[in-house]
Amino acid sequence: MQTDRPFIYQIPTKFEKLIQVGMRVNVPFGKGNRLIQGFVINLKEDTDYSGKTKEIVTLVDVEPILSKELMLLAKWMAHENYAFLISCLQVMLPSAMRAKYYKRLVLVDNEVDPIIKNYFSKGNSRILEETNTDPMLFKKLMGARNAGKIRIEYVIKEGLSEKKVQVILNKLTKESYHKEKEKLRSNAVSLNKLIDFLVDLKDKQLEQVVVEKKLGITSSVIKKAELKKWLTRKIIVKKRNPYQQYDFVETKPKKLTAMQEEVVDKINSMIRDNKAMTFLLEGVTGSGKTEVYLQAMAQALKNNQTALMLVPEIALTPQMVKNVVGRFGSKVALLHSGLSEGERLDEWHRIQSGDAQVVVGARSAVFAPLKNIGIIVIDEEHETSYKQEKMPRYHAREVAKWRAKMNNCPLILGSATPSLETRARAKKGVYEWLHLSERINKMPLPEVRLIDMRVATKKIDENVDFSLELRKEIQIRLKKNEQIILMLNRRGYSSFMMCRDCGEVLQCPNCDISLTLHLDSHSMKCHYCGHEERIPQKCPNCGSKKIRYYGTGTQKVEQELQNLFPEVRILRMDVDTTRKKGAHAKFLKQFGDKKADILLGTQMIAKGLDFPDVTLVGVLNADTALGLADFRASERTFQLLTQVSGRAGRAQKEGKVIIQTFNPEHYALQLAKKQNYEEFFIKEMLVRHQNGYPPYFYTIQVTANAKEEGVAAKKIYQIYAELKAALSAESIILGPTPKAVLRINNQFYYQLIIKYKNEPMLDRALNNILQKSQKDEQQGILISIDKEPLNFI
Ligand SMILES: Nc1ncnc2c1ncn2[C@@H]1O[C@H](COP(=O)(O)OP(=O)(O)OP(=O)(O)O)[C@@H](O)[C@H]1O
Ligand SMILES: [Zn+2]
């Protein structure tokens, strides 16, 4: 059961002087006294708790792992987001630091099944490898446990430690090596190679495996050499280097344009005065926002302070990493999901110790253990990835605001298409509004043309996704040796399979969603739960062979492109092609080096890319997001189209954008065509006002899910009744309703949405639900409370 309350433990005398708030400790817990890890959140001289207290077993840390600031932040976050305090504390640490447990089985009674006896043949206790144990044996072991013949002990696994490597160092002088060589037989090839290498090694120490690989020798040769006293071997701690996949060039601050300078001056004066203030930096695509961030961060460093910069899922923006590391070099620490656990841990330690003063990272980097922060930057602030969708739900923007206030420093929210909420606050004067209205190259934004696909598809073969106009424009760029970015927001080959005889659509067995055809893996996949099955030869319902595939995905478009332009070099970037670590950076580098003509991808290619030779951007289907019954659909569509359009014509050459759509009259498309954010903002605010949506209302979504539909539905109605009784008449509850996709991974989802402006009773009501949810969980019902949800359906 999820528990979220403090427990009281005795501090043994030996720890009295050492223990501090913010440290982790191991303590016995529950009836079985299994060891678990906890955080010290308070120290008291005595307690009014009358029960028997247990003693802390070990201190995990020698100094607090969470600073006072972060401990306070966790408390605030838990309260603000209806989250468990323990989840908030845990989310602040790199995952390698979170305690992992393993189970040790101890044989206490020898009268057991021979199979079990055999299992313990090497001794009376053994670590249980849960994933590798044969299910039959596992069952037997558990049976013996229930009969009291085996005991289970929980042991805390040490987190990932530093990475250690074996290095070699030379030991002799040049002359001695020459003498040694003379003694060698000439057919001792490997030793000869090695000694030649050692002569020139000087004082360098090299990794043994690297040397072995380089010379094509085995470790036994190195060992022989060690015995001959030619070299010493030692173990050193190797710093993992997350920068490897990037190649950077040191950059100098650019001379700012007058517009940039004005903006930088305003921000920098706040840094100098240590003032907490939130800026909205609204700048059209290609207006040089990055340079503004960099110069403001430089000011913070000059002030002897640190700088924190958040970017949307960093693996997607290697260009931004290059910019920051190019400017601040080894002062920079990177934190993002593309790093291995170990790399993240190393980076975290570098920040904690003060070795790194600049942090660039994705969402959770907002918890970086920086001290004395001088500036916080959030690039592309409208991005939905800044919101964490699982417990603890939080928005990095809100956390950043809190930290900026605690550190008395400015926060910059940057975007070409700010979220409506942010822009509305800037308008009200809650944020200070800064504007960069021109592109750096002084050129107009690229011309955008909308292609009405209701007309265009009549002129082309059925099942082809390129209008004649788009084809023509591609042809022109290819001739001129310029580059093209094409976006299609769906991966896979076809979005669903339907039988033409009976209408059967192949569905995921675990979810209420159709399966997508993937040709590269020759399978049908579910994009929700990952279920995969073979491509059917005939209809599973009626046996007909008339199966057809509808809808399009990046794989199919890639094939079409190759057919239309046989010579063209395409890079396809979607979740399927970029799973491997460093793949993003590699693709983008190839494209930057002009090793490809077309970059084709899902929305992961829409943002932040800055390639001077891209003169055409094509959007194959602008309607994917519009169709959703979410009130933010227009905002998302406008943002995405404006962002992707902004990739064209960023340097000296003029850019052009072609957007294919079945809804050319829709205002989101019309205004994306004009790339006029201001007009969109006004129009959309009106729509939100009329329909009573954010930013005019605050919203909270409550979801219940369970294995049985009836159970989930009953729970949500119960919550509804509770809320209805607690809240004032001014608050509106939408629903309860089943979610748009009712069943995912065999769980049924029901939800309700609270819309409110001022609701003093809300906090208490929701906290009640949250506390009770710990009991619901035991019955297999999961409740989630989501403040300002970004997904409404
Ligand atoms: N002061 C300057 N002088 C010369 N070049 C500049 C200057 N400032 C920025 N640039 C260049 O202008 C280009 C666009 O800038 P940048 O990528 O920062 O735009 P952006 O505002 O972040 O756009 P987007 O929102 O589209 O990502 C970059 O190539 C950058 O190096
Ligand atoms: Zn059929």
Ligand SMILES: [Zn+2]
């Ligand atoms: Zn599924």
